[in-house]
Amino acid sequence: MIVDDSAVIRGLLTRALESDPQISIAASVQNGKIAVSTLERQKVDVVVLDIEMPVMDGMTALPLIIKTQPGVKVIMASTLTLKNAEISMQALQAGAADYIPKPTSTGSISTAGDFKRELTEKVKALGLAARGGTQAPVxxxxxxxxxxxxxxxxxxxxxxxxxxxxxxxxxxxxxxxxxxxxxxxxxxxxxxxxxxxxxxxxxxxxxxxxxxxxxxxxxxxxxxxxxxxxxxxxxxxxxxxxxxxxxxxxxxxxxxxxxxxxxxxxxxxxxxxxxxxxxxxxxxxxxxxxxxxxxxxxxxxxxxxxxxxxxxxxxxxxxxxxxxxxxxxxxxxxxxxxxxxxxxxxxxxxxxxxxxxxxxxx
CATH class of the missing domain: 3.40.50.180 (Methylesterase CheB, C-terminal domain)
Structure with missing residues (x-):
């Protein structure tokens, strides 16, 4: 599930993720309140959660998301500012699994190979972990x-x-x-x-x-x-x-x-x-x-x-x-x-x- 107040960003993130055949978007919503409500009805493995949003921001939504679906993996997404980096660090301590800094322009989300690779790899790795992982050595x-x-x-x-x-x-x-x-x-x-x-x-x-x-x-x-x-x-x-x-x-x-x-x-x-x-x-x-x-x-x-x-x-x-x-x-x-x-x-x-x-x- 993608949670971001910008419809443009949601669309770009959706296209970047769905370019990988192993990933499907369960929902795309504009704030934390709708995200929590959606999770009450629909099971997801990974939530890509924006920090700054109206109605309910990412930090407010984070504990509610984890409470609503224990085991869900949350990736905090934000522009790379000192303030947002500090909030992301707090989010990791509060239960977020990872973070990803959003590119500085919307165009680079769809064209930046490194960002697309990092985002898809993190979503796949965390999605696998949310489902219990694979057979591993003991x-x-x-x-x-x-x-x-x-x-x-x-x-x-x-x-x-x-x-x-x-x-x-x-x-x-x-x-x-x-x-x-x-x-x-x-x-x-x-x-x-x-x-x-x-x-x-x-x-x-x-x-x-x-x-x-x-x-x-x-x-x-x-x-x-x-x-x-x-x-x-x-x-x-x-x-x-x-x-x-x-x-x-x-x-x-x-x-x-x-x-x-x-x-x-x-x-x-x-x-x-x-x-x-x-x-x-x-x-x-x-x-x-x-x-x-x-x-x-x-x-x-x-x-x-x-x-x-x-x-x-x-x-x-x-x-x-x-x-x-x-x-x-x-x-x-x-x-x-x-x-x-x-x-x-x-x-x-x-x-x-x-x-x-x-x-x-x-």
């Missing part, structure tokens, strides 16, 4: 034989995940990658780690520039940990977190005794900039087996190739499980590829990380 404990081969115990008809042994080396740095549903997951993990880890934390979340600065501010607010949008050339400090700015890859370089952040506009990877993969490659080169990676909810497979490099160097990867992920794309990719030492519910990730990074104090 994480099961691994056994280590005398030859150090990891064998997964088959416990269901689903293909089991092969888990790697957890490395014994204490990590010197933590890297987190996330996308769809990522802000909510990041808030949960960072609250668990705040004030308890001495390692620096580098975060790549798929977001445009206006959003990443706000994301860092929200992480600081909800966790109490110092978290900033990264700047080029700054040396990382233990116990602090750094968010990759929108439209820049964030990588790390060793300069003398310091580890320095570099921001690049190298080509997008996995259709993303920032992308998780370049961050992981750069960190693995410096830290080797002393790198701990966390892959949280998100569509696509960004982080998979980087995690291959990480595990080859002896580092560890922990992924969010399917049940607690908004979209089990990124974590599912690393889990299914046998790159993880643990696949956990969201609320167990922080405590598990603390066990790993605080073993030296035990």
């Amino acid at each position: 994480a099961v404990p691994a056994q280590t034989t005398a030859s150090d081969t990891v064998v997964a115990k088959p416990v269901s008809a689903k293909r089991p995940i092969q888990l790697r042994p957890m490395p014994t080396m204490i990590p010197d740095i933590i890297a987190i990658g996330s996308s769809t549903g990522g802000p909510q997951a990041l808030f949960e993990v960072m609250k668990s780690l705040s004030g308890k880890v001495t390692q620096p934390i580098l975060i790549t979340q798929h977001m445009p520039a206006t959003f990443t600065k706000l994301l860092a501010e929200h992480i600081s607010r909800v966790s109490g940990m110092t978290c900033n949008e990264a700047t080029d050339g700054e040396a990382i400090v233990g116990g602090q977190a750094y968010v990759a700015p929108g439209d820049y890859h964030m990588v790390l370089e060793a300069e003398g005794g310091n580890k320095v952040i570099r921001l690049t506009q190298d080509p997008p990877e996995n259709f993303c900039r920032p992308s998780v993969d370049p961050m992981l490659r750069s960190l693995s080169k410096i830290y080797g087996p002393k790198l701990l990676v966390i892959i949280l909810t998100g569509m696509g497979s960004d982080g998979q190739r980087g995690s291959e490099v990480v595990t080859a160097a002896g580092g560890a990867v922990v992924a969010q499980d399917e049940a607690t992920s908004v979209v089990w794309g990124m974590p599912g990719a690393v889990a299914s590829d046998g790159l993880c030492s643990a696949v956990l519910p969201l609320k167990e990730i922080g405590p598990q990380v603390l066990k790993l990074v605080m073993r030296s104090a035990a």
